Amino acid sequence: MIIAQTALAEAAAMSTGLGLNVPPERSLPAVFADPASQAVQAMLDRLAPTDAMLLIIGETGTGKEMAARYVHAQSRRRSGPFLAVNCGALSDTLAEAELFGHEKGAFTGAVRAQRGWFEAASGGTLLLDEIGDLPLPLQVKLLRVLQEREVTRLGSRVATPINVRVIAATNVDLHSAIAEKRFREDLYFRLNVATITLPPLRERKGALPILAQHFVKLYGDRLGRPNIRISSDALVRLACHAWPGNIRELENVIHNAVLLTHGEMIQSGHLQLMPPPQEISRGADPLEPSLRVLFQKAIQDGAPNLFARVERTLVQSAFDLADGNQVRAAEYLGVSRNTLRRQLSHMGILPLRRRVVSG
Ligand SMILES: Nc1ncnc2c1ncn2[C@@H]1O[C@H](COP(=O)(O)OP(=O)(O)OP(=O)(O)O)[C@@H](O)[C@H]1O
Numbered sequence: 001m002i003i004a005q006t007a008l009a010e011a012a013a014m015s016t017g018l019g020l021n022v023p024p025e026r027s028l029p030a031v032f033a034d035p036a037s038q039a040v041q042a043m044l045d046r047l048a049p050t051d052a053m054l055l056i057i058g059e060t061g062t063g064k065e066m067a068a069r070y071v072h073a074q075s076r077r078r079s080g081p082f083l084a085v086n087c088g089a090l091s092d093t094l095a096e097a098e099l100f101g102h103e104k105g106a107f108t109g110a111v112r113a114q115r116g117w118f119e120a121a122s123g124g125t126l127l128l129d130e131i132g133d134l135p136l137p138l139q140v141k142l143l144r145v146l147q148e149r150e151v152t153r154l155g156s157r158v159a160t161p162i163n164v165r166v167i168a169a170t171n172v173d174l175h176s177a178i179a180e181k182r183f184r185e186d187l188y189f190r191l192n193v194a195t196i197t198l199p200p201l202r203e204r205k206g207a208l209p210i211l212a213q214h215f216v217k218l219y220g221d222r223l224g225r226p227n228i229r230i231s232s233d234a235l236v237r238l239a240c241h242a243w244p245g246n247i248r249e250l251e252n253v254i255h256n257a258v259l260l261t262h263g264e265m266i267q268s269g270h271l272q273l274m275p276p277p278q279e280i281s282r283g284a285d286p287l288e289p290s291l292r293v294l295f296q297k298a299i300q301d302g303a304p305n306l307f308a309r310v311e312r313t314l315v316q317s318a319f320d321l322a323d324g325n326q327v328r329a330a331e332y333l334g335v336s337r338n339t340l341r342r343q344l345s346h347m348g349i350l351p352l353r354r355r356v357v358s359g
């Protein structure tokens with residue numbers, strides 16, 4: 001296992017002109033455990049000292065911000081600030097002022113001059129997170145700033161040179177965004193100097209046991225349970241999951257399991273895994289996950305006669321939804337009308353039909 005202890009503690013101590021601190025829980029070591037992750041680490045190590053602009057691509061929770069922090073911590077800017085701005089959360093009206101700063105009186109409410117993210121990150125690294133969500137008008141302005149390496153505050157005519165390393169990250173496919181005219185191609189080419197693609201966790205399952213143990217240790221220590229461990233059946237269960245939320249999902253599942261476990265061993269039953277949406281859309285029965293959850297709850301509550309009660313609810317619901325029409329109710333349930341009649345009779349919803357024997 002390779003655990004890269006980053007110098008983020010330094011960054012954590014730092015505050016910026018925007019009054020932001022890097023929260024201490026962000027100063028976690030990055031784990032690069034399997035060949036795919038190690039290839040990513042090698043690339044990050046190679047690029048970190050170069051000061052080149054980076055574009056980090058990956059699904060949600062794959063560690064894009066973690067990778068950006070890792071690069072910062074390995075770079076010669078490591079003693080400068082690391083700031084992350086969520087481009088999707090920039091308000092439409094104030095976005096330009098937030099990014100590039102403004103002078104006093106530049107707009108209503110601008111009671112004093114304020115530096116923007118680019119100036120605040122001076123000497124360090126600025127992560128433009130969710131770059132794919134940056135409003136189009138700002139994309140043009142960002143392109144100019146990146147090309148000219150200077151910013152002009154709103155309400156000013158004086159350009160200030162910038163001294164930041166820019167890292168952009170996205171979980172949206174920028175090629176489709178370009179095709180749909182939501183993202184400027186020229187900005188894409190400007191950002192795309194060196195691209196790092198973080199593989200989803202389902203493609204680096206070899207990393208699962210080490211990552212899981214890493215989070216068990218992290219949360220065990222944090223919660224005053226340093227001896228807690230994870231069982232091999234729990235690890236097998238983790239390996240069977242599809243991890244649509246990637247490393248963040250794994251981290252949350254383990255954190256939760258540490259909280260749920262009374263003893264010192266996390267068992268598979270302590271893992272609260274959500275059914276992955278892909279399984280539902282891949283033709284699996286969409287009813288199944290909800291029924292499963294209800295079923296588990298009923299078992300936990302110790303509800304008796306579950307089979308009979310589920311059957312009754314199904315038949316009664318179909319009968320009600322069909323306004324008492326037996327043919328339609330039978331269709332809804334996918335059974336013959338005779339089967340339905342028998343069920344209805346057993347349940348006392350219809351009187352039992354007596355066979356008339358003649359003769
Ligand atoms: N290689 C890794 N080693 C250890 N922890 C990791 C690693 N990669 C990610 N994590 C952890 O997983 C969580 C999610 O990572 P991060 O926030 O960097 O993902 P992201 O790709 O930026 O997600 P999003 O797209 O949702 O913003 C964080 O708590 C981070 O500490």
Ligand SMILES: [Mg+2]
Nearest residue numbers: 064065129169
């Ligand atoms: Mg992120």
